[in-house]
Structures are given as structure tokens and as C-alpha cells.
Amino acid sequence: MLIRATGQNLRLAYLRSLESLDLVKQIDVSEFLFSGDIAALIYLCNPFTIVACVGLSTSPIENMAVVLCLYGACSRLIPLAAFGWVIATHLSLYPAILIIPVIFLLGCGPDSPPRKLFLQRHQQKEVLNQSKLPPGFSWGPIIHFAFWAFLWSVYVLVLCGISLKQFGGLWEMFKSTYGFILTVEDLSPNIGVLWYFFAEVFEFFRNFFLIVFHVNILFMILPLAIRLRHRPCYLAFVYVAICSMLKSYPSFECTSFNDVSLLEMRALNIARLGSHCITYACNMQFSLFLFCGYVGVSLLSPVMHNLWIWRGTGNANFYFTTAMVYACLQIVLVVEGVSAMLNHDRKLRILITGKPQDAKS
């Protein structure tokens, strides 16, 4: 439901931005797919989600907290956004990086093409209609958000502290939850690649590699933020996708969530940009490959696990191979998603400025 509402918000924002670009005539609005509804349906019917629910895991709750945060930010419901962010960070460490897209969302408003485009457009027409410009970056909501986030986090921490007083208090809780995620103590096999790595790495290098892998996630925050700051919702989904790929204990549920989020964004991009565009638009090139890859991995991975652990005829390498293929598929998905969004922006720019397409497109 929340995904649907977020989709609706985004669609409205998109329409608004296109209006301000005077592109409405060129777009066939009826071809706008109901991206939010499709995304919600895909999420619910995804076999990964169903399997995760059958396995009684709590990751749907984490995903709900993330979506709550984004919905609140899109709809300008700041306490809700702060609550969602605090709960998502409390449940698992990685949604903490969503603070950046949330700040952008609250500051700039939902997805819109870059401001440069507006300036270029209006420069050409030599009409400066202030009311049609999207609002600039405003600090008011940010401060409001910071206040609410602080309030909610204090509330959560106080509750945890009270209930855990006899077990060692807050420090023990941080060590067991965040520390566990960061130091990768448990080496049980899972669909990620880190368990085998840390089972085989030499003790001397273990801390170094821990830092490298966690910094990998942190490092990409900045470049992505710079390139996609005008589309904070998409930025948020790309962050979620990267986290689900590189986190220390990934699960199928994370994949289903980031699948659905990226697909939603792509559904937005499927909006035709008019007859001037070639139908290439912004579809991904590898969609069939990825789909078959996911199906193959989800079928083979339990088989290899069974062979290794239950029958004793296989090796750890079989299972690890499926995990590696899975990681590669997710990498391709993320990279292609980002390229598709950037392509979409290029198309918009070309439409506005009216220049012929570059040779390199």
C-alpha cells in the first residue's frame, strides 16, 4: 500500500515537472503506467517475498520501515519519515545511509529533472516564469526532520535501555546487533559471498578486509548523490539495492525489495517521451538475461546447499558459485538501472534543448 502511495506521489511530481517543462503535449499521458500499483503487485507476488514470509523472517518488517520512511519523505509527512528512518536503522544498520536521499527529498521535493534543464529551457524562450520553476533547496524541512529523528531515536534508545538493563544495557545491544553485522562473526552459509570469504581469509588480513567491504558501500554514497541529486527517490532505491547486495548477511527478501523498487523506477521511465524518441527509451538491455539468471540461481542454490550439507556429495564451492552468480546478477541490475536513469535524463535534455542526439548515446 505504501509503495503504491509512493508511486502515486512520484507520478504526480513527474507530471508537474514535465508540465513546467512544457513537454506535456509531447507526452502521451495515458501511456503512463500505474507504476505504483505495478510495483506493489510485483512485490507481493514475488516468489522471493513469499518464500521469505514462509520462512518466518523479519525482513519484511525492515522493508516496511524503509518504505514508510520514503513515503513520509515524499508526502512531506516529516514525523512519519523520521520514525521510519529511525526504526529501519534500528532494525538493521544499513538504512542509515538513506538519510541523504531523505534530506534531498525533503529539501527539493520528489523526482524532477535537473534544474539546469529548467534554466536552459526558459533561457531559450526568454521567459522567466518563476512560478513554474521547481522549488529550490529549502532548509526548513531538514531541520524539522532532524528534530523528529532525534526525538524518535531517543525514544527508541530509552525503551531499549530499560528493557535490556539486566542483560548488559545499551552497549551490549550495540555490540550484539551492529557489532555482529559489522564484524561478520557467524560464518554460516548464506546467499552472500562474505561467509566463505571470512571462513578462508587469513587472520592477519581479516580486519583489513572487513573495513574494505564496508567502505565499499560508503564510498558509493557520494558519487551517486552527486549524480542523482535531483531524483532523490531513485537515489534511495539505488542505495537500497546496493545495500542488499553488499551487506554482510543478505537474504532473498532484500533482493525482492530492490527488484521491485528498481522496476518501479523503470516503469516511470517507460513513459514515452513522445514520437521524437526512438523506442529505445530507457529500457534495460539485460532484462531477459537477468530474469533467467535469477530464476536459475533460485533453483540451483537450494540444490547445491542440499548437496553440500545434507548429502555430503557436493562441496562448499558449488554453493559459493551460485552465491557469486547471484552477486554478479545484482551488480548488473544496479549498474543498468543507474545507466537507464541517466539515459532518461539525457533524453529529456535533448528534447528540451532540441539538439540532435549525440553520437555516443
Add this chain to the structure above:
Amino acid sequence: MELSFTQGRWNYESWGGFDPIPSSNAKPPGVELWAVFDAPQHLIDALWKNLTHTLSGLFCASINFLESSTAYSAPEWSFPPASGKLRYGTLPREAVCTENLTPWLKLLPCRDKAGISMLLDRPSIYRGFYHSQRLHLTSTGSGSEGMDPGIILEQTLTVVLQPDSQRASLAHASEKHIQPSWSLSSIFGKQISGRCVLAETSNVYFLLDRGLVAELEHIHKENEKSEENVLISEKFWNNPSFELSAKPDRIFIEESSLLSKNASVLYKFEIEKYGESEPFDLGLFWKTPVVWLCQQAPLHANRFLMGSGNERGAIAISLKSTQSSEGFMGSNSNDERCELRVDVFQVVPWYVKVYFHSLQVFVDQQPKAVSDIIEKIHVSPSKDKVSPGVMELVLTLPCSVSSAVLTIEFDKGFLHIDEYPPDANQGFDIPSAIVSFPDFHARMVFLENDSLNKSPEKSPVMSYTEVLLVPLTTPDFSMPYNVITITCTVFALYFGSLLNALRRRVAEEERFLKDK
């Protein structure tokens, strides 16, 4: 403190489980060490580390593996004198050889050069079914018994051997064994020629268990109508059943025990009288075949693993009543609510993650509620790589129980490649569990006029279960470099392609703006 090195498993069915000998000398395979410290609580772990290292150097054994907190535990009430200051650790896989026996012998005043320990012929000891060397250290610092403060060191070597005559006729020896004829020279190949000059007393004791005494008297009564107490009369070598090759110096009869009307008989041979010229050789020759079995503990304890696959399984402890349990129940069956108390103590290493909530009890193959059977339970769950899982239970079973089974489920963990032993595919050992019956005390008291011969230490009847071998999943040990490079390649792929995708458009935009 007690340290024992054991090779082999004590066969409770054949060799008994109720006497003091099995109860104190039947030890789990490998090394077992427990120690009670007289120090503040926070220093005990450091003292334990020092102790393990010292003993390891002294006995040429790898007892220092017990120093890490994953190897030892602190039971609360399984060992009577304890209370938080006891530490217990065992190494089930430790092999015992002459290199461990030699330092143990060095602690004796004459080593194995003179005295009774001359008998210790290595090949004959290691050819037996079971051998265990035990060291018990007590410090009497308080001097409460009128003794000077000091340290008492008690060393015990327990060997179970098979005489040659029985080895030859081992065709049908399944349940009851015909008693073999043996002599010290036939078993060890040597005789005792004199005592150690540094020893205050040097004696050889020969014990006839009360069950055997009852059997012999039964045979006497069948054969002749003569008087009783043939065994202790001076003319004992006219005994119709057996003949001893040496004359005992003293004969003791056990004080009548509560549980049976028969009494054990103890013969004492003093070695002072023998010397080089007249070596001591004790031999027993049976004139008529006598069949006899040792008395067993009230319940025979077994332990085994259930389940298949390398992900999860279950441990089951089964207690079966033995034939001798009827004797016990007879004396207690006055009241209908007679109950048998059983203590179970089990330590499980951390990589076998036991789920204590899945404990189930079956009495006579019927599942029972846990609270009916278990009177007290103390559980210390395992922490990964920090401490093992400890479980102490007190069960109260009805006296007429024929079998009781406890099952508990576990998950198997996954270790770093450094933590696997050299032969990783053999599996990992779960140390023996200790099953004890506090209601019954294993002791024998022999009184001769005014002196107390065997010191009656009150120790409950104890038995050790088997050591379990758990196979764990192993990673591929030959692949550390490959795994590291492949994983880093995946990360580089992500890093590079994403940065490339981000960067590409920026350059085009800049070019575009420049053109403008």
C-alpha cells in the same frame, strides 16, 4: 585437583559400575582435569590457565588446550565439594602413551625400578582393554583433622587385562564370563622382588567382590554341607573353589553393607617379607569353573547421536535398568513413592549449538512433561567462540523405571579454517557426560580391630557415557587464495562498472556545455 589420562572405554556391563573401583577409577577417554581453587573468584581463570600449562609441561601432554575458555566449564553442583570455584575440562581426543606414563612414574619414590611398580611392563599394560592413570591432589591446609598442613598426592593406575588362558577360549564369552586363572608373572611377565626402600608400607591387596563371595558360598553349600567362612579360615588353601599361590598376611571382611547381606573379602600381602631371593608372585587357580559378573550401577547410561546431515541433529542420553537394580529396589520398596535420583552433567562445545528448550524426556517409552521428571536444571548456554554449553540436571525417576531417554536438539556451526583439527573430516568430539546416582554411595569399609583400612570416602556412584563424534561441514581447505581473489573480483566489478556508469555522462555533459 584430579587429573586422569585414559585410553579405552570402561565397559560398565562387564566390569561393573557400583564398586569404588569403577566409580573412582573409570574415567572418560582422553584427559580429564578438574580443580577446586581457594582464591577470589576473578583470579580463578588465570590460575586455571597457569595450572593447565604447568601440567602440560610436566606430563608431556597437550593439556594446555584446556586453557581457552571454550574448553573448560564451571559446573555448579555436579561435583560435591565445589561451589563456583571448580573448573572442569576434558580433551577426549588425547592419546595416552608411554610418554605420559613415564612422568607419572617419576613422581613415585622409586619410579619403576623397585617395589611394586616394577611390575609395570609397558607392553603388557598397553595390550589391555583399558588403562588409566590418575592423579589426585588434596591440600590439607586447614589442619582440621589433626594432621599437619600439607599436600596429599594419590596416584592410581587402573589397568584391565585379559589373562592368556581366557584369551584362548573367547568363543562364547558374551554375557557371563568364566573366571580365568592368572598369576602376576603370566600377566606382566615379572615378579615383585622386594619393596621400595623409600616407601613406608608396600602391600598388595586382593579383593573378592561380594557377589563373587556369594557365588562361592553358594557353590560350597551345593557341594558340601560344611561350615561357612571357609574363605577366611586359616586353612584357606583347602578351599574347594580356588587356590592362591601365596599366603596372605591378613584377611579383612567388609562391614555388612546395607544393600546385601554378603561381604567382600580382602586379602593383604605385605611385600616386606619378600626380596630378591624370594620374589612375590600372586597367582589364582580355579579348581572349579565359576561364573560371575560384577555388580552394576542402578541404571546403565548410554549416549548417542540422532539425525542425519550436517546441519542439525539431536543428542540422546538413555538410561536402562540393569539386573542388579532389583536388589536396590527391594530394600526401598516399602513406600510406593520411591524415587531414584539421577544427576546428569554434560558439556557441549560451542560449535554444537544445543537448543535447551527442545529437551524432551521419555520414561518407559512414554513422553513425559519435563517438569514432572526434572527436579532441578542449570543451563549455561554456549556463546560462539567464547564458552561451551553446560547442562546440569537432577532427575527423579520412579524406582520401577526400565528405561528413560533424554533428547535434545542442536544445530551445527561453521568454523574458520584455522579452527579445524588436522583431520577435519573425522569430526569433532563431544566429551562424555557424567551420570551419577547420589542416593547410592560406593564405598567399602573394612575394619580390623581398631584400625581403618580402606578410607571410606563418600563418593556417589558415577558413570561416564560415551564420547560422541560429530561430523561438521568443512569448507574447501585448498582454496583460500582462490576464494579471496574471486570475491575481490566481484567487488571490483561492482565498483568499477558503477563508477564508470556515473562518470560517463559527466564527461559528455561537460563536452556539451563546452560546445555551447
